[in-house]
Amino acid sequence: MTSFYLSTPHQPPKPPKKLPLELPWALFGGISPQQFMKQYWHKKPLLVRGAIPAFALAKQNDEYLESPISYSELIQLSEKEELESRLIQSKPWRFSHGPFTKKRIPKLGDSNWTLLFQGMEAHHPAAATILSWFRFIPDARLDDLMISIAGIGGGAGPHFDSYDVFLIQMSGRRQWRISEQKDLSLNPKLPLKILQSFQSEQEWVLEPGDMLYLPPHIAHDGIALDSGCQTWSVGFRSPSFKELLQEGLWRLAESLEDIPNLDQRFADPKQNATANPDQLPEELIKRLHEEVSKLQLNQVNRFLPGITAYLSEPKPNAFFTGPVPSLSPKSFLNKLAKQALIPSPQTRILSFRKQVFCNGEEVTKDQPNNVVAAWETLSANRSLTAKTLKNVDKSSLYEAYLAGWLIFEKR
Numbered sequence: 001m002t003s004f005y006l007s008t009p010h011q012p013p014k015p016p017k018k019l020p021l022e023l024p025w026a027l028f029g030g031i032s033p034q035q036f037m038k039q040y041w042h043k044k045p046l047l048v049r050g051a052i053p054a055f056a057l058a059k060q061n062d063e064y065l066e067s068p069i070s071y072s073e074l075i076q077l078s079e080k081e082e083l084e085s086r087l088i089q090s091k092p093w094r095f096s097h098g099p100f101t102k103k104r105i106p107k108l109g110d111s112n113w114t115l116l117f118q119g120m121e122a123h124h125p126a127a128a129t130i131l132s133w134f135r136f137i138p139d140a141r142l143d144d145l146m147i148s149i150a151g152i153g154g155g156a157g158p159h160f161d162s163y164d165v166f167l168i169q170m171s172g173r174r175q176w177r178i179s180e181q182k183d184l185s186l187n188p189k190l191p192l193k194i195l196q197s198f199q200s201e202q203e204w205v206l207e208p209g210d211m212l213y214l215p216p217h218i219a220h221d222g223i224a225l226d227s228g229c230q231t232w233s234v235g236f237r238s239p240s241f242k243e244l245l246q247e248g249l250w251r252l253a254e255s256l257e258d259i260p261n262l263d264q265r266f267a268d269p270k271q272n273a274t275a276n277p278d279q280l281p282e283e284l285i286k287r288l289h290e291e292v293s294k295l296q297l298n299q300v301n302r303f304l305p306g307i308t309a310y311l312s313e314p315k316p317n318a319f320f321t322g323p324v325p326s327l328s329p330k331s332f333l334n335k336l337a338k339q340a341l342i343p344s345p346q347t348r349i350l351s352f353r354k355q356v357f358c359n360g361e362e363v364t365k366d367q368p369n370n371v372v373a374a375w376e377t378l379s380a381n382r383s384l385t386a387k388t389l390k391n392v393d394k395s396s397l398y399e400a401y402l403a404g405w406l407i408f409e410k411r
């Protein structure tokens, strides 16, 4: 790191309300998100020099931009229970899960270690801002922002991921080597996923502000060249069809509670004396056939609300704390007229058509029209200011505020 420059933390700008999907972005090296999706997404790697131009601009003015989050802030976070952190040490490979006491963490000047912090958007507004620039990809696919900090030589080792990733260099330099090799077998003797044999095909040194996009299954190895090297990874998720269908099916099963007719019991006045008492009765099969047809289980629409609910579940270690003191419904409405209500950083909101799901619950179910409209706005814009809302007392909107799922934006 160049320490003789004046150093200030980079403050990532907030994206505009409506992302310009057709205009060229520096983040993608001068192509639009639309072109990026067509040419690169899920297809081939893309290296972007100066994806965040602020870093190079600062350098021209003899200034030095640092990561928005300092080394000491990150080290403090590694002691937190609610943050998913991992320590990877190489030579030899070792791996452990956080939280970590200060003593457990190698010193900045030590070599061959990296600390990885998952879900950073919930812990630092700059991480949430960086993530929000990627909202041209569906929320159902966006997972989280991971930050790694490393000593010289540190890295996760040569591996592949099953997901797309944007690797943004935020501090120090990192050498990236990548390969489209077919052999993705892992070394069974190691405690973490390291490729048995890695044959680098391309390599680059990324400087702060540079970005590398990798589609799934591209072998890669990133090695820190400077102590305090920070890489911010925008990560995605893509559940298997098994997972989606299982989750959709059991939620559909739960929703049968709402169909009173199904409480009716099977009756068999037409049952004959049977010579095969061990067999499931034909009459029962016939009646079940009728009930199953009524449920239209062959219609995917029957599963989609449950699947959306599942995908809107927050991460397992998410925590929410309600406001103390909380506002009365009346004061809540007064504040909402002036200040934006936004999802707390760990809240997930997803919509299936007009149904809105927040943190696994269908929040538009049995709600008055104005509350439904408020949720639709929150889902689309991740922000709501409303001057005309009324009677929110028992509404899902006010409840979500009391639960800490929705918070007022700090000004």
Ligand code: SIN
Pocket (backbone or CB within 6 Å): 114, 147, 148, 155, 156, 161, 165, 167, 220, 222, 231, 232, 233
């Ligand atoms: C990192 O070391 O910051 C990135 C981890 C990865 O390669 O996915």
Ligand code: CO
Pocket (backbone or CB within 6 Å): 159, 160, 161, 220
């Ligand atoms: Co990776």
